[in-house]
Amino acid sequence: MPLIEVNHVRKVFEMNVRREGRFGTMLSLVRPEKREVVAVEDISFTIERGESVAYLGPNGAGKSTTIKMLTGVLEPSGGELRVAGRVPHRNRKLSSYQIGVVFGQRSQLLFDLPVQDSFDFLRYMYSISWERYHRNLKEYAELLEVSHLLKRPVRTLSLGQRMRCEILAALLHDPDILFLDEPTIGLDVVAKERIRAFIESINREQGVTLLLTTHDMHDIERLCHRTMIIDKGKLIYDGSLQYIRDHFATERQIRAVFSDPAAASNAAQVFAGMREVAVHTEEQVVRVTYDQHATDTSELLRLLLQKANPRDLTMQDESIDALISRIYREGIDSGARRPAASVGGSGR
Numbered sequence: 001m002p003l004i005e006v007n008h009v010r011k012v013f014e015m016n017v018r019r020e021g022r023f024g025t026m027l028s029l030v031r032p033e034k035r036e037v038v039a040v041e042d043i044s045f046t047i048e049r050g051e052s053v054a055y056l057g058p059n060g061a062g063k064s065t066t067i068k069m070l071t072g073v074l075e076p077s078g079g080e081l082r083v084a085g086r087v088p089h090r091n092r093k094l095s096s097y098q099i100g101v102v103f104g105q106r107s108q109l110l111f112d113l114p115v116q117d118s119f120d121f122l123r124y125m126y127s128i129s130w131e132r133y134h135r136n137l138k139e140y141a142e143l144l145e146v147s148h149l150l151k152r153p154v155r156t157l158s159l160g161q162r163m164r165c166e167i168l169a170a171l172l173h174d175p176d177i178l179f180l181d182e183p184t185i186g187l188d189v190v191a192k193e194r195i196r197a198f199i200e201s202i203n204r205e206q207g208v209t210l211l212l213t214t215h216d217m218h219d220i221e222r223l224c225h226r227t228m229i230i231d232k233g234k235l236i237y238d239g240s241l242q243y244i245r246d247h248f249a250t251e252r253q254i255r256a257v258f259s260d261p262a263a264a265s266n267a268a269q270v271f272a273g274m275r276e277v278a279v280h281t282e283e284q285v286v287r288v289t290y291d292q293h294a295t296d297t298s299e300l301l302r303l304l305l306q307k308a309n310p311r312d313l314t315m316q317d318e319s320i321d322a323l324i325s326r327i328y329r330e331g332i333d334s335g336a337r338r339p340a341a342s343v344g345g346s347g348r
């Protein structure tokens with residue numbers, strides 16, 4: 001049985017709309033006008049125990065609303081949802097024993113108190129036995145390198161230190177599932193890497209199932225074997241990041257370095273008149289950009305090597321960031337090299 005089952009789930013918010021003008025304001029008080037916001041529309045997916053899944057989407061796509069339904073904070077307006085066999089909003093307390101949540105932009109620690117006090121409070125809340133509590137605290141504090149921070153008030157911690165404590169707090173009660181909402185936001189490269197390594201280890205070694213929302217593609221590349229993309233409340237992609245790379249990347253760039261600017265300028269002339277390639281020259285570097293599916297890379301390389309004499313050649317495809325933002329901007333069918341029907345296969 002899947003650990004998470006989401007079946008045709010919808011969430012519609014009802015909002016009061018204020019009418020224009022003084023009369024309109026008064027009328028709104030007596031007879032409020034309602035407007036519906038469809039945050040999540042007919043979403044279905046399952047997640048098996050031990051998976052690590054990225055949940056992506058542009059701002060306002062419906063990611064947080066989905067997570068809030070999965071954690072029981074919100075009740076779906078329609079459809080069915082089960083986490084570890086339970087309907088979260090109906091069994092919020094019991095569900096919480098199986099779930100850990102980390103919000104990059106919100107804290108579950110008590111700001112003015114020492115870190116350890118928050119952990120003690122969580123021990124009480126989740127009725128964790130002292131033995132298990134001390135074992136988990138010691139093990140995770142060492143792995144996350146926060147043992148020396150336990151007596152410090154939370155407000156005195158750096159963002160990276162606080163995030164490591166937040167993750168520890170979410171794991172004290174041994175949850176089966178960890179929901180991570182932007183866990184590396186605002187951190188420097190080293191701090192991000194440290195947190196990714198830890199999250200990866202608890203997924204791989206302890207089998208904790210991960211559902212991660214992030215705008216950082218490095219998080220996903222490092223941590224998630226499967227990516228789901230939601231847009232305007234609908235699930236538009238469920239598959240691997242590699243599939244997106246293989247089937248959505250169109251733009252490729254050859255970067256050739258020459259001994260001097262004159263040689264570079266001569267090399268650029270090789271492509272004069274080729275409308276399908278864009279050529280940019282800067283000092284002794286020439287960049288040739290083209291659609292890899294429409295233009296033969298080996299032909300361009302042959303021309304470069306035959307007619308010019310580059311000192312160095314490198315090739316680069318569109319970054320995953322660029323591909324994902326194109327999908328957000330133009331939709332899932334915008335750049336797929338395969339029929340849309342094949343988009344949506346499992347990432348495994």
Ligand SMILES: Nc1ncnc2c1ncn2[C@@H]1O[C@H](COP(=O)(O)OP(=O)(O)OP(=O)(O)O)[C@@H](O)[C@H]1O
Pocket residue numbers: 013014015037038039057058059060061062063064065066
């Ligand atoms: N309590 C609410 N009342 C009314 N509308 C809401 C409420 N919560 C969310 N929405 C709307 O539902 C839609 C989805 O919001 P949601 O917060 O789930 O998006 P998101 O994908 O998490 O975005 P972000 O990346 O910006 O956090 C948005 O249009 C949002 O304005």
